[in-house]
Amino acid sequence: MNLTGKNLISGEFSGDTSHGFTAFNAQKNQPMATLFTNATEVEVNSAITRANEAFLSYSQLSANERATFLRTIGEQIIALGDDLVDVACAETGLPAIRIQGERGRTVGQLNLFADLLDKQEYQTVIEQGDSARQPLPKPDTRLGYLPLGVVAVFGASNFPLAFSTAGGDTASALAAGCPIVMKAHAAHPGTAELVATAILKAIKQCNIDAGVFSLIQGKKYQISTQIVTHPLVKAVGFTGSERVGMILQAQINQRVEPIPFYGELGSLNPQFILTNKLANQGVEIAEQLVASTLMGQGQFCTSPGIWLAIDDSQSGSCDLSSYQNFIDKAKATMITQPAGVMLTPSIRSAYNEQVTQWQTIQNVNLIAQGQQGEAFQCRSALFATDLSTFIKNKTLQEEIFGACALIIKCADFAQMLQFVTILKGNLTASIHALDGDLMQAQQLALPLAHKVGRLIYNQMPTGVEVCASMNHGGPFPASTAITTTSVGSEAINRFRRPICYQNIPSELLPQILRD
């Protein structure tokens, strides 16, 4: 395949690539060939303006027409074949099986929202008038939904397909009826271009205004600033680090018109291993947690970064304690893990720096590392500490993005509860328990639920089911918009808003609100 390296603005490729940037092949540890453009201010403005011009016509498509469009995008993504997998693997360092799975999920998300659109009346309410009501007649009122307008979406480094160009934000916003201005992540611009061409084919096939989708390439800070502060942009979807998310939030806060900012940021995803579970299945849990931590080289937002277990080794007995067995198994499993590449050189540097820094903290022990690989690869790491050290050191409370976990040795169950009180918002938490742990699990679940978007029992946090009952979000800093989810059917409600039609004759009502 040939990559142009250009922006795709309203159906036209544009941009000067001669002074552009390149992606990086993590597996080969070398820059890739294609030069990608840095979108100019004029190009960004043109993309947003065209999107706004396309808004009214796109918003008036029937739900079925939008559903067909979403399904066609999915078909065109599949039609890209191995080219897409090859480019995405090269740009991210992720293995082909992972990219293939993510492609399936991406198409699944598009189809989920298409199915939702086929149930056209989703959450509408019709209340007919009652002219006889006392003391005043009841007007006919009908609750429908309208799309917000142009939506800006930022691609995520760690999900080049499912949270990027045609990912969950794009799919839910297109389903709602919003045009998209997509800022490609500079780490996988080629993947973005390929998916954008798939969307363009779907646009042509469905005879939709090409302004509905534009792809902006660039590695310059001011491009993002221009996008999120543009008056015609009416909502922003972002998946990434807390640091970058809060920069965008601060810029959005400067706008005259407040707009929703759907930032899905970091998460520690604490794992609570209760007493009976530790005693009877501690070894299995240790293996599962290491495997979950290593998934995608730890570059999942749901990676289990903190493991809590109660130390029962203080009895003076010579028998190995359950806690020690768990630790030993975790160490033994971790040291066998092969080194891996990370998404980008800068993510790798950040990971290595944080792992090195944690080693300088008193009472924090690096108890195991994965295998040493090439210089450009990363070793997984397992740390252990106690609760008071964790509480004292803010740096331990920040996510390390990568294959690293911290075990917090609790003196007793009360310390687990104490941990929950200081815990900030998280995407997920898991409780690992057996029947005998049920009472403690109940005590833990009540306050813990208030700190997370998804509460899990005896399962690993990695792997997010895409379905109507999913929530992917949670209290800050897991998300900047606590009342919303970025995964699952409800994600559509981030990009549409209620409108009440009062006493409106049938001819003027949207089809779905007519009698």
Place this chain on the structure above:
Amino acid sequence: MNLTGKNLISGEFSGDTSHGFTAFNAQKNQPMATLFTNATEVEVNSAITRANEAFLSYSQLSANERATFLRTIGEQIIALGDDLVDVACAETGLPAIRIQGERGRTVGQLNLFADLLDKQEYQTVIEQGDSARQPLPKPDTRLGYLPLGVVAVFGASNFPLAFSTAGGDTASALAAGCPIVMKAHAAHPGTAELVATAILKAIKQCNIDAGVFSLIQGKKYQISTQIVTHPLVKAVGFTGSERVGMILQAQINQRVEPIPFYGELGSLNPQFILTNKLANQGVEIAEQLVASTLMGQGQFCTSPGIWLAIDDSQSGSCDLSSYQNFIDKAKATMITQPAGVMLTPSIRSAYNEQVTQWQTIQNVNLIAQGQQGEAFQCRSALFATDLSTFIKNKTLQEEIFGACALIIKCADFAQMLQFVTILKGNLTASIHALDGDLMQAQQLALPLAHKVGRLIYNQMPTGVEVCASMNHGGPFPASTAITTTSVGSEAINRFRRPICYQNIPSELLPQILRD
């Protein structure tokens, strides 16, 4: 009745009233007797801290228990009897019949949310697991809702009951499971105190932690700042002017943790009178519009501030045109309207200043005024201008809070459509039309819907039905949170957030999510 003038903090009256402020009796044009305290920093902090302490227990009440609590608040408000009506009338200058109606609406809102809680499964989703699914088993996932935490509510000057102490924000947040820290509006502190005592009685009767509700009195700017920037406050509800709303928004933007700000701000509520309607029922519409403008002395957020009609008087005919008939009737009706008092002396001054200022604008004509009353009363006012003057003068595009309307004479239907393109967000708009206008109504409705929270046909905008299909909100500046409504069942979703329970055993699930 005896008013203490104090704060009500977690069941205890507190505060030094000796250097406090008084309310103003608009009808008598004199300050009222009771001195009200300015809450101290310690008192505000205490109210918020106690609310947070009460959060976990209150959030765990069953939906039925919360429903009973809401209904009991309503009963206790009714039990306040005429005292409440007398104080509210004195503090606001609104007539008793209006306050009685508003009381009914307030109780109706509490009962609406109680009824909603009785349908406990409201918007929950249960998807059972499927261990046989390929390629991966489907986990059991169940979508429930949790309250956000402490909610700060600001009383509205123009709705001393329905948008104040036990008004829509409080009712929906209590229904969601959130404790309330209520900032009383300084214009009706006595009304706030009385309603707070009703809530306190309900708290005792239902055996609820008194920290769930506190009332903060004060007329100092820094009290509001402290409330909205407090780390334990997790959402803010506000109904008031765009000016004050944007000050609060800016303060909230300074927080480390972003929280939702539900600000319901101003609105012009444009009225479009189409050709056939103007020709055949222009006189009736003129009367209805004047009556709607005068309701509550024009102090409704849905007051019809802009009327648009097409001038058909340029034909050179000596017959009076439809437009001229409409104008004449509007003028004749307006001049008979009695003067009235406004909510506060400062609102009156602002009204008078704006009306005076509009008279200085070229091509803006004051075509009628209501009757001249006492010096402390306000005269209603009717202005007329053309579209180009409206577009040129930003000041005409801002709401005048009070009994004032501006007629925009359109040269043709295209000018009505042009008006829509420059219109900012509004709570409502009405299209007044007959069958012969249907094609133009359709052309107008499509773009107009994107500018409003409620689109109305042949009815006045004043009077908001409280029901499941209502939306009260809309694009900025009508609201700061476009995806939400402040009236109707959906208002509860402002104060709760989704949570997914994955693979959770029945004993640990909220009752409503069990099999």
